Amino acid sequence: MKILVCISKAPDTTAKIAFTDGNTKFDENGVQFIVNPYDEWYALVRGLELKEANGGTVTVLNVGGAENDPIIRKALAIGADDAVRIDAAATDALSVAKQISNYAKDKGFDLIFLGKETIDYNGSQVGGMVAELMNLPYVSLATKIDVSGDVATVERDIEGGVEVVEVTGALVLSAAKGMAEARIPNMRGIMAARTKPLAVEAGTDVTAVTSIKNFELPPAKSACKLVAADNVEELVSLLHNEAKAI
Amino acid sequence: MSILIYADSSNGKLTKNAFEAANYGAQLAQQTGSSATALVTGTVSGIEELGKYGISKVLHASDATLDSFDPQKITHVIAEAAKSIGADTIIFSHDYSGKSVAPRLAAKLDAGLVSGAIALPNTDGGFVVKKAVFSGKAFAFVEVNSATKIVSVLPNSIEKKIGEGSAAIEAFAVEIPTTNLKVKEVRKESTELSLTEADIVVSAGRGLKGPENWGMIEELAHELGAATACSRPVADIGWRPHHEHVGQTGFAIRPNLYIAIGISGAIQHLAGVNGSKVIVVINTDAEAPFFKAADYGIVGDAFEVVPKLIEAVKKLKAQQ
Numbered sequence: 001m002k003i004l005v006c007i008s009k010a011p012d013t014t015a016k017i018a019f020t021d022g023n024t025k026f027d028e029n030g031v032q033f034i035v036n037p038y039d040e041w042y043a044l045v046r047g048l049e050l051k052e053a054n055g056g057t058v059t060v061l062n063v064g065g066a067e068n069d070p071i072i073r074k075a076l077a078i079g080a081d082d083a084v085r086i087d088a089a090a091t092d093a094l095s096v097a098k099q100i101s102n103y104a105k106d107k108g109f110d111l112i113f114l115g116k117e118t119i120d121y122n123g124s125q126v127g128g129m130v131a132e133l134m135n136l137p138y139v140s141l142a143t144k145i146d147v148s149g150d151v152a153t154v155e156r157d158i159e160g161g162v163e164v165v166e167v168t169g170a171l172v173l174s175a176a177k178g179m180a181e182a183r184i185p186n187m188r189g190i191m192a193a194r195t196k197p198l199a200v201e202a203g204t205d206v207t208a209v210t211s212i213k214n215f216e217l218p219p220a221k222s223a224c225k226l227v228a229a230d231n232v233e234e235l236v237s238l239l240h241n242e243a244k245a246i
Numbered sequence: 247m248s249i250l251i252y253a254d255s256s257n258g259k260l261t262k263n264a265f266e267a268a269n270y271g272a273q274l275a276q277q278t279g280s281s282a283t284a285l286v287t288g289t290v291s292g293i294e295e296l297g298k299y300g301i302s303k304v305l306h307a308s309d310a311t312l313d314s315f316d317p318q319k320i321t322h323v324i325a326e327a328a329k330s331i332g333a334d335t336i337i338f339s340h341d342y343s344g345k346s347v348a349p350r351l352a353a354k355l356d357a358g359l360v361s362g363a364i365a366l367p368n369t370d371g372g373f374v375v376k377k378a379v380f381s382g383k384a385f386a387f388v389e390v391n392s393a394t395k396i397v398s399v400l401p402n403s404i405e406k407k408i409g410e411g412s413a414a415i416e417a418f419a420v421e422i423p424t425t426n427l428k429v430k431e432v433r434k435e436s437t438e439l440s441l442t443e444a445d446i447v448v449s450a451g452r453g454l455k456g457p458e459n460w461g462m463i464e465e466l467a468h469e470l471g472a473a474t475a476c477s478r479p480v481a482d483i484g485w486r487p488h489h490e491h492v493g494q495t496g497f498a499i500r501p502n503l504y505i506a507i508g509i510s511g512a513i514q515h516l517a518g519v520n521g522s523k524v525i526v527v528i529n530t531d532a533e534a535p536f537f538k539a540a541d542y543g544i545v546g547d548a549f550e551v552v553p554k555l556i557e558a559v560k561k562l563k564a565q566q
């Protein structure tokens with residue numbers, strides 16, 4: 001079984017969010033970067049579990065510059081066999097999806113996994129785009145996948161429930177919580193990751209169709225109105241009369 | 247400019263999110279002096295209701311093979327519908343269905359997609375859409391430069407404008423491709439209110455000490471007609487089901503009212519709830535970070551405050 005896991009780089013969940021250049025650029029100053037949690041915790045780990053159960057390989061892929069190598073090594077330390085970095089700027093979702101599909105289309109991957117969204121731009125776009133570009137089925141926000149022969153049984157979140165689908169042949173999936181338990185790389189994994197292959201491939205010529213003009217921070221929240229613990233009725237009256245929320 | 251809205255359905259009825267997306271499309275049509283057409287797929291009743299949300303024409307691809315949700319098929323049907331009316335702007339809800347179809351359609355049409363829009367596009371000499379980024383810690387204004395533009399609307403983020411009228415329904419015949427995907431089963435989580443659609447959410451964290459103490463949380467939620475949620479550690483240790491986990495790595499929700507009980511308000515938790523219109527925090531620790539994000543708060547013990555809150559809500563309801 002040949003598995004491809006697409007990973008992206010994201011600011012640490014505690015990173016201070018600030019902007020520079022007249023609010024047009026994310027301020028990376030002092031920001032720690034991590035593997036996007038959905039890609040690492042769910043997509044990558046489930047890929048590794050399926051490989052461990054069925055044999056095969058797990059390749060991780062990232063679109064970006066050499067500054068992304070540390071997060072790629074982290075994925076190798078967790079257990080991926082090899083890695084590919086498409087050396088191109090990740091300008092927008094469609095251009096990243098085109099880079100991925102241009103690379104993957106003739107490699108014969110059985111499963112292509114991604115996280116359900118990145119925690120920076122929260123797009124939830126790349127997986128569906130890759131699937132369309134490769135003419136493959138796409139299961140979004142999947143919480144479970146089991147594979148038997150060439151049939152995969154996948155569960156995905158839907159409004160107020162779960163849908164179970166069966167896919168024959170190759171597929172693209174975006175992974176959500178429930179898919180797997182996060183793994184922490186051990187010392188042996190970290191050592192091994194240093195020598196695992198990380199191929200750098202030139203990107204193809206693609207153009208972005210969206211661009212961020214500028215950012216804005218939310219307005220500061222006005223101070224919290226405190227109500228005494230022995231005066232709960234006051235809270236209910238505020239919520240009813242002032243906030244009109246109940 | 248011509249606008250097409252994909253109006254999704256569930257159990258043969260249009261969803262709340264579908265009406266919201268339709269209304270967004272209708273408001274955009276009014277802003278730009280263009281027309282808004284909705285597309286409905288599968289066996290669905292009550293379609294004419296879309297008229298109240300500003301839609302005058304609906305294309306209905308009623309082929310029963312579209313009753314089960316196959317993103318590849320739906321994408322094909324939407325692309326055909328867009329072609330037939332010459333649509334250059336396509337609107338979705340940024341819900342589960344939208345997330346599985348809108349990106350496919352964007353790739354198929356080589357169109358820029360803004361997902362999770364929270365306002366109408368600014369169409370003054372361009373097409374710029376506001377959306378939340380960094381899990382709600384900031385907003386981005388995204389410009390779409392392609393000829394065809396796709397926007398998915400974050401549920402519960404648009405002021406609806408409801409009027410009168412009934413939409414004219416036109417049958418839309420289209421050939422449907424075969425795919426390698428089969429829907430085997432759809433399981434709805436009982437009749438509980440769906441967390442992401444609920445107007446009020448009552449949420450609790452590790453401060454509740456153990457799963458046996460959730461009775462009062464459920465009772466409060468019941469009295470308020472609210473859905474229940476929880477912090478991540480609570481779901482991780484199995485006190486509550488995973489589908490209640492909200493935050494940066496769980497569900498992102500934006501109810502009118504979010505009541506957080508015994509939750510510290512870690513940055514990752516706030517990231518999933520900071521779009522709520524009104525936040526109430528109940529916590530023993532006056533220094534808990536959640537109070538900085540709250541509109542109303544009680545510094546106090548949940549085991550004393552929540553039962554009183556239930557009584558006070560009952561009393562209010564009895565008066566109404």
Ligand SMILES: Cc1cc2nc3c(=O)[nH]c(=O)nc-3n(C[C@H](O)[C@H](O)[C@H](O)COP(=O)(O)OP(=O)(O)OC[C@H]3O[C@@H](n4cnc5c(N)ncnc54)[C@H](O)[C@@H]3O)c2cc1C
Nearest residue numbers: 451452453477478493494495508509510514515530531548
């Ligand atoms: C990468 C990453 C992603 C994460 N994603 C998420 C996420 O999506 N969602 C999420 O929730 N967390 C997430 N977390 C975890 C987050 O950092 C916090 O650890 C978590 O939110 C804390 O949960 P809590 O508030 O229930 O527990 P605690 O932090 O233990 O807080 C319990 C609170 O209860 C109060 N309390 C105690 N007793 C009482 C009482 N009797 N009455 C009233 N109050 C009481 C305490 O004062 C305290 O404030 C993430 C962490 C990381 C590193």
